[in-house]
Structure formats: structure tokens, C-alpha cells
Amino acid sequence: MSPKLEVCLTPALIPLYNVEEYVVVVIDVFRATTSICYGIENGAEAIIPVSQVEECSAYREKGLDYLLAAERNGEVVDGFDFGNSPFSYTKEKVAGKTIVLTTTNGTHALHLSRSAKKIVIGAFINLTTICNWLKQQNENVLLVCSGWKNNFNLEDTLFAGAVVEQLKGSGFVVDDPAIAANDLYQIAKDDPDAYLKKTSHSERLKALGIEADIEFCLKVDLTTAIPVLDRERLVKLQ
Amino acid sequence: MSPKLEVCLTPALIPLYNVEEYVVVVIDVFRATTSICYGIENGAEAIIPVSQVEECSAYREKGLDYLLAAERNGEVVDGFDFGNSPFSYTKEKVAGKTIVLTTTNGTHALHLSRSAKKIVIGAFINLTTICNWLKQQNENVLLVCSGWKNNFNLEDTLFAGAVVEQLKGSGFVVDDPAIAANDLYQIAKDDPDAYLKKTSHSERLKALGIEADIEFCLKVDLTTAIPVLDRERLVKLQ
Numbered sequence: 374m375s376p377k378l379e380v381c382l383t384p385a386l387i388p389l390y391n392v393e394e395y396v397v398v399v400i401d402v403f404r405a406t407t408s409i410c411y412g413i414e415n416g417a418e419a420i421i422p423v424s425q426v427e428e429c430s431a432y433r434e435k436g437l438d439y440l441l442a443a444e445r446n447g448e449v450v451d452g453f454d455f456g457n458s459p460f461s462y463t464k465e466k467v468a469g470k471t472i473v474l475t476t477t478n479g480t481h482a483l484h485l486s487r488s489a490k491k492i493v494i495g496a497f498i499n500l501t502t503i504c505n506w507l508k509q510q511n512e513n514v515l516l517v518c519s520g521w522k523n524n525f526n527l528e529d530t531l532f533a534g535a536v537v538e539q540l541k542g543s544g545f546v547v548d549d550p551a552i553a554a555n556d557l558y559q560i561a562k563d564d565p566d567a568y569l570k571k572t573s574h575s576e577r578l579k580a581l582g583i584e585a586d587i588e589f590c591l592k593v594d595l596t597t598a599i600p601v602l603d604r605e606r607l608v609k610l611q
Numbered sequence: 612m613s614p615k616l617e618v619c620l621t622p623a624l625i626p627l628y629n630v631e632e633y634v635v636v637v638i639d640v641f642r643a644t645t646s647i648c649y650g651i652e653n654g655a656e657a658i659i660p661v662s663q664v665e666e667c668s669a670y671r672e673k674g675l676d677y678l679l680a681a682e683r684n685g686e687v688v689d690g691f692d693f694g695n696s697p698f699s700y701t702k703e704k705v706a707g708k709t710i711v712l713t714t715t716n717g718t719h720a721l722h723l724s725r726s727a728k729k730i731v732i733g734a735f736i737n738l739t740t741i742c743n744w745l746k747q748q749n750e751n752v753l754l755v756c757s758g759w760k761n762n763f764n765l766e767d768t769l770f771a772g773a774v775v776e777q778l779k780g781s782g783f784v785v786d787d788p789a790i791a792a793n794d795l796y797q798i799a800k801d802d803p804d805a806y807l808k809k810t811s812h813s814e815r816l817k818a819l820g821i822e823a824d825i826e827f828c829l830k831v832d833l834t835t836a837i838p839v840l841d842r843e844r845l846v847k848l849q
Contacts, residue, residue: 382763385623524627525620525788549810550763556798557791572787586733 377513378545380554383520384478387485396512397489399534400496400529403486403578404501407496407590408442408459409473414499414596415491416468419606424480426446426450432473439581440467443475447581458586459498471606478519483602486517494600494607497532497590502597506610507558514545516554527557527572528590532566534558545603565591615751616783618771618792619756625723632816634750635727636741636774638734638767639717639757641816644771645734646680646697646712647845652737652834654706657844658689661711662718664688670711678705681713683817696824697736709844716757724755732838732845735770735828740835742777743849752783754792765795766828769803772796773809803829 374495381387400497421439423429430452432439443449445458455461457476486492490512495503506603507514516536518529518608534554538548541555561568566588569575601610618631619625638644647658659677661667668690670677681687682694693699695714724730726752733741745752754774756767772792775785779793799806804826807813816825839848 382620383624385627386621389623389760420686434692459643521787522627524624525791527787527791543802549759550811552790553763553765553768553795556795560798571790 375544375546376511377548378537378540378551379513379515379548380530380537380550381515381517382525382530382547382550383518383523384482384485385523387482387517390515392486392515393488394513395489395515396494396507396510397486397492397515397517398490398507399479399482399486399517400521400532401476401482402496402528402532402590403475404457404459404586404590405479405519406484406494407498408457408462409494409600410496410499410598411459411597412462412467412472413600413607413609414598415462415464417462417470417472418609419471420600421473421606422472422476422483424475424477425429426475429453429475430475438470440470440472442472449585458583459589460586464534465603478521481523482517482519489515490537492602493610495532495536497535497593498595499597499599500532500535501539501594503536503599506599507536508543514540528569531558531561531568613782613784614749615786616775616778616789617751617753618768618775618788619738619753619755620763620768620788621756621761622723625720625755628753630724630753631726631728632658632751633753634729634745634748635724635728635746636731636733636752636754637720637722637724637757638754638770640734640766640828642697642758642769642824642828643712644715644732645736646695646700647732647838648734648737648834648836650696650705650710651838651845651847652698653700653702654675655700655708655710657846658707659709659840659844660713660714660721662713662715664713667713668693676708676792678708678710685821686700696821697822699826709741716759718805719761720755720757727753730803730840731848733770733774735773735831736833737835737837738770738773739777739832741837742774744837745774745778745794746781752778759834766807768792769796769799769806773800778842829837
């Protein structure tokens with residue numbers, strides 16, 4: 374039987390799927406999964422996603438050599454090592470380190486997907502690598518968009534559509550959300566940055582002064598590492 | 612402040628909205644809301660949507676002059692007056708009658724929207740009428756797609772996108788799902804029937820032998836009645 378390629382448009386819809394029948398790709402393009410892919414590519418030993426700043430700072434007390442990443446309103450929280458910008462996840466800063474990353478939407482999506490066969494992390498910067506890997510699995514694939522506060526957002530859906538674009542010739546059976554995501558990607562692909570400027574989220578990001586981050590998050594195929602969930606830690610898929 | 616125009620892509624996402632701040636349009640294009648619009652246009656006194664065949668048949672026992680509509684797998688259920696085809700809702704059959712209509716997805720969406728300022732029913736057959744009415748309300752508008760088993764479907768999203776198309780010049784603030792729905796509508800609008808043939812749902816409908824129903828459900832502006840919820844009954848908006 375042909376494997377399925379489906380898109381879960383928000384974490385609120387994850388309970389509609391028998392997640393244990395799928396390999397799940399968690400998507401939170403702005404900026405968590407981009408930072409995770411970049412950090413793992415640059416030699417981070419592991420990245421631990423948590424949802425609350427308090428959970429993150431709890432790792433400080435464990436006395437180990439964690440780097441802690443947390444921001445509120447676009448500013449690094451006092452006492453933390455850096456924020457959520459992918460530019461913080463350079464080789465110099467992260468090689469050999471374990472990073473605790475605060476990300477509400479992404480952590481929520483990971484948590485609800487935890488019974489999946491495998492959970493990997495996708496972003497435009499590892500797009501082709503992850504698509505090639507998915508083609509080799511012969512498994513049902515569920516692309517989980519982390520969205521915004523449990524609702525749909527365009528940027529994660531566009532990435533899902535980009536994955537569908539690369540996989541659709543490979544014999545997967547697609548569902549309606551996958552068709553929609555792929556069609557939206559067709560509209561946006563020539564200039565996703567311009568396309569996403571239509572969204573209200575874009576105004577919010579601009580107000581945070583992170584336009585350079587956004588531009589980075591839309592770059593395609595900069596990296597070849599695939600982060601995979603191993604208990605609560607994201608590590609490099611071997 | 613400008614009113615909002617937002618799209619709730621599935622009933623599962625309704626709890627994310629403060630529904631009481633919106634006029635809600637419930638959408639279940641194939642076929643419940645099309646049949647409801649057509650029935651109210653043709654003089655039905657009221658239409659009562661229920662989710663289970665058993666609830667529907669309970670009305671028989673109330674001894675009043677109800678018409679009961681229920682089908683399973685595309686066939687009228689034994690002992691019922693008709694199924695869910697809009698062609699059953701002609702003047703000859705429905706004028707002056709109250710109809711109890713079994714519709715799982717649509718009833719679910721109506722139930723979860725019940726605290727809205729007002730709930731009206733939309734379908735392609737009353738598209739322009741409902742858009743003109745919405746423009747006059749000066750209220751936040753939430754377009755609720757009934758979807759399929761709590762998940763996203765393309766046909767309801769396309770209708771939402773058609774409403775956004777007519778309203779977007781009228782000063783509403785739109786959200787990401789509204790942008791996405793409108794963009795999908797742009798792709799599909801020249802031939803929505805062909806567009807929807809891409810979907811798996813289309814195969815399911817074809818298997819039910821209701822292609823003529825589908826063609827009817829995609830016709831635009833056949834009617835001018837707006838069904839509105841009055842307690843548990845849908846009646847003609849005066």
C-alpha cells in the first residue's frame with residue numbers, strides 16, 4: 374500500500390491522527406526549528422526544547438554545562454546565554470554543547486507527537502536533505518505545523534507545501550491539507566519573503582526587529598543535518 | 612477599530628476564538644449548508660440540524676408534521692422522507708414545512724459556535740447575498756468551515772476564500788487562514804469543480820453517485836435567502 378503524506382495544520386489537530394503510524398516532521402520555521410537545524414549542523418551535542426522560561430532556567434541549577442536560550446519580546450532574558458535567533462547557533466558557540474531552547478509552539482507540537490515512529494525536525498535550511506531522507510523511509514509521513522498559539526500560520530504551511538512539492542512524485546497518497554499547502558507554496562515559492570509580508574505575523578516580527586532572522590529562516594538547503602528526537606533531546610540523526 | 616474577518620479552518624479550532632465577539636458563518640458546502648440555503652429559499656418554515664439519525668427519527672415521535680432527512684452511505688435511510696441532496700429541497704416538497712436534517716460536520720460546527728452574536732449559513736448558492744449582508748453589519752466575522760471529521764477540507768475553505776474575496780476591500784482585518792483561503796480560491800475560482808477533483812473527498816463523493824449534487828453545490832448566487840439560527844432552528848433572516 375502506498376504510504377500517506379499528510380499535513381497537520383496546527384498542533385490542535387494532532388489528536389485527529391494515529392500519530393504512532395507516522396514519521397512526524399515538526400515544523401516551526403520562525404524560528405525554533407531553523408535554529409535547531411542550524412545548531413545541530415554546527416555540532417551541538419543536543420538541543421532540549423522546553424516551553425517555559427522557568428523550565429529552561431531549571432537546567433542552570435542542574436550544574437551541568439548547558440547553554441540556555443530564552444527570550445521575551447525579542448530580548449534575551451537576563452541571565453540567559455542567548456535568545457532564539459539562528460545567528461546564535463554558530464559553530465563557535467554551540468559545538469559540543471547541549472542547549473536548552475525555550476519555544477512554546479514547537480515544544481507543544483513535539484509533545485503531542487511523542488508517540489510517533491520517529492520525530493525529525495524540518496526547516497527550509499534542511500529542506501532537500503529531509504525530503505530525500507523521507508523518500509527512503511517507506512513510511513507514512515505527517516508534517517506537523519507548529520503554527521501560532523494552536524492555530525494555522527502561513528510560514529509553517531509553506532514549508533509543508535515545499536516538502537509536498539519534493540515528495541509528490543514519489544507515490545505518496547496526499548490529503549486535502551497537503552494539497553492546500555502545496556498550492557500555497559506554488560504561489561509563494563518565487564518570493565516567500567514577499568508573500569509572507571502579507572501576514573499580520575510579519576508585522577509582529579518586524580516590530581521585534583528580527584527581519585534578518587526571517588530572511589535566514591527562508592534560505593533553502595544551507596544544512597544537511599537532520600535533528601531527531603531521542604527521549605527529550607534532539608540530536609543529529611546518524 | 613476595523614472589524615476582523617477570520618477563517619476557522621475546522622470545528623476543532625473554534626475554541627481558539629472568543630466566538631461571542633463574532634457573527635459566525637457556518638459552511639458545509641457538500642452538502643448540508645447548500646441544502647439548507649436552498650430549502651429556506653424555497654419556503655421551508657425552519658430546518659433543524661441534528662447530528663445523529665436517531666435524533667432525527669426522534670422527531671417522528673413528536674407527532675408533528677416534520678420532514679425527516681437522513682442518509683447513510685448515499686442512500687435515504689428507511690422510513691425517512693429524503694436524504695441530503697439539495698434536489699430534495701424544492702418548493703413542492705418543503706414550502707411551509709419544518710425539516711429535520713442529519714448532518715454530522717455541520718451540526719458540530721453550529722453547536723460549537725452557539726455563543727456567537729449571530730449564526731448564519733453560507734454556501735456558494737447564496738454567496739453574494741451573504742457577503743452583502745456581512746458588509747452591512749460592522750461586526751467581526753468568523754467563517755467556520757465544518758470540514759471533514761474535525762479536519763480541514765478544501766471545499767469549505769474555498770467558499771471561505773470566496774467570501775474573503777468579496778469582503779477584502781471593505782476594511783476588514785484578515786488573519787492568516789483568511790489569506791490562505793483567499794489564495795486557494797484564486798487558484799480554484801475559474802473551475803472549482805476541476806480543482807476539487809484533485810481531492811480524495813472527490814473520489815468518495817463520486818463513489819456515492821452524487822456528482823450532480825456536487826455540481827449544484829458549486830453554483831453561485833442561485834438564492835437570496837440567508838438562514839439564521841434561532842435557538843435550535845434555522846429560519847429565514849428577515
